[in-house]
Amino acid sequence: xxxxxQVVFHNIDQTDALTEAVQKRIQKLSRFCDQIINGRVVLxxxxxxxxxxxxxxxxxEIHTPNLEVRVNQDQHDNHAHEDLYVAIRDAFNVAERQxxxxxxxxxxxxxxxxxxxxxxxxxxxxEAAA
Numbered sequence: 001x002x003x004x005x006q007v008v009f010h011n012i013d014q015t016d017a018l019t020e021a022v023q024k025r026i027q028k029l030s031r032f033c034d035q036i037i038n039g040r041v042v043l044x045x046x047x048x049x050x051x052x053x054x055x056x057x058x059x060x061e062i063h064t065p066n067l068e069v070r071v072n073q074d075q076h077d078n079h080a081h082e083d084l085y086v087a088i089r090d091a092f093n094v095a096e097r098q099x100x101x102x103x104x105x106x107x108x109x110x111x112x113x114x115x116x117x118x119x120x121x122x123x124x125x126x127e128a129a130a
Contacts, residue, residue: 005039005062012045012056012084021085025092029062033099037063043084056084058091062099069098 007022022041030036039062045054062069073081073091081087 005036005041008040008042010042010044010046012043018043018084018088021088025088029092029096029099032096033062033064035064035066037065039063043088045084055081056087057081058084058087060091060095062095064099067099069095071095071098 005026007019009018012018022043026039026041039060042059044057044059046057058071058073060069060071071091071094073087073094081090
């Protein structure tokens with residue numbers, strides 16, 4: 001149900017390879033959550049520090065009916081993020097973990113909530129009868 005995820009480039013030249021890498025990651029996310037409504041991916045190179053090299057940041061916003069996932073991989077000290085593809089991978093891995101944990105909670109909650117609600121109803125009925 002992926003409607004649209006916008007990819008934005010700040011201070012980075014847009015290339016087909018970068019766009020394809022992001023699109024592959026988006027497709028992978030849709031395997032974990034088929035209810036993605038829309039979202040936004042921002043690829044940025046905020047600092048042009050010549051002594052340390054370019055460190056990239058990747059921000060994600062993903063909207064589902066149950067959740068809004070926000071990831072901001074803005075780690076200036078992480079030398080692994082001098083490679084934009086590594087920064088993309090890390091940001092999408094965090095989003096994937098968040099979507100998986102929410103998916104597990106939503107799968108577990110209905111059965112647990114149903115049992116808890118039934119117990120509360122029984123207690124209420126017992127109190128009302130007394």
